Amino acid sequence: MRIDVVSLFPEFVEQMAGHGVVGRAVERGLLSVHGWNPRDHAEGSYRRVDDRPFGGGPGMVMMVDPLRACLAAVRAADPVPAHVVYLSPQGRRLDQARVRALAGRERLVLLCGRYEGIDERLVAAEVDEEISIGDYVLSGGELPAAVLVDAVARLQEGALNDAESAAQDSFESGPDGQRLLDCPHYTRPVEHALGKVPEVLLSGNHAAIARWRRQQALGRTWLRRPDLVDPEALSRTDRALLEEFLDQAAGAGDSGGKTPL
Known part of the structure; x- marks a missing residue:
């Protein structure tokens, strides 16, 4: 190019x-x-x-x-x-x-x-x-x-060392057409004065990690950029993940004032 x-x-x-x-x-x-x-x-x-x-x-x-x-x-x-x-x-x-x-x-x-x-x-x-x-x-x-x-x-083929990096970026459409913000990321050390890495990311359970990341992406997008989320277009699985996320956020007092699903 x-x-x-x-x-x-x-x-x-x-x-x-x-x-x-x-x-x-x-x-x-x-x-x-x-x-x-x-x-x-x-x-x-x-x-x-x-x-x-x-x-x-x-x-x-x-x-x-x-x-x-x-x-x-x-x-x-x-x-x-x-x-x-x-x-x-x-x-x-x-x-x-x-x-x-x-x-x-x-x-x-x-x-x-x-x-x-x-x-x-x-x-x-x-x-x-x-x-x-x-x-x-x-x-x-x-x-x-x-x-x-x-x-x-960064979208030119071969520009990124990991080809999956661009596909997982915020605003990239997934197979279902949803444009979500990225999930949170952590690196070493596991424990720090500012907090600990979520246990699921240390579990080695790839299915559980994928579920957590999807849920975090859904929840972050709903709280920070609700204009990107069409509740009617969410799959049943995504809707359940988002509702669980919002319940947990409300319990922690971090719902952001957004209207529940």
Whole structure:
């Protein structure tokens, strides 16, 4: 997979691509990340890329021509057709399903805005999709671009040392279509001043461990992200697990104030 990032600070995303899972994917030839600066395609001695907005108001707007010339150079750098994503607060909110769909593409171009954003004519003519990483405003699209690069990189086959790791992540759909948060995890030592590892995880009983993890995932999702759980779609087994979890949480005074099933 190839990802091109158009940004006034291309070194930011390129540097990020040298570390962690993304860096490993690059080293293994599964992914390449390339930065492009629209200022390199601007005219005049000042290489200007922005101007005042028509109609008045604060801030500056990124101009059409430098960005359009930069995108033309990006497209010409590789014959594979590019899917252009504009990182914008007005875009569709990014979720794991969209990440998985984007991770299956051969090539992405991530367009990072600055200031008050990008001239809408460029967006209408060149952008295939707008994506937001949340309902808040950042100074530019570089951080959202880094988030998206990381999210798609870890889904490239061979990027993770354990292929099961991605399948067990929060928000990944299981065979039943439920998108649950991950269960709690523990490591050494077994006993600590902050508490002890749950006995079931030390039992060696794989069926019991799987049941506990499923129940914890169901319960955590119900308490923390109830919008992800459709009670009517739960299997009889999952419903029983969740009811047991909620009974235990209520007994411990940790029901989170959520309405029982």
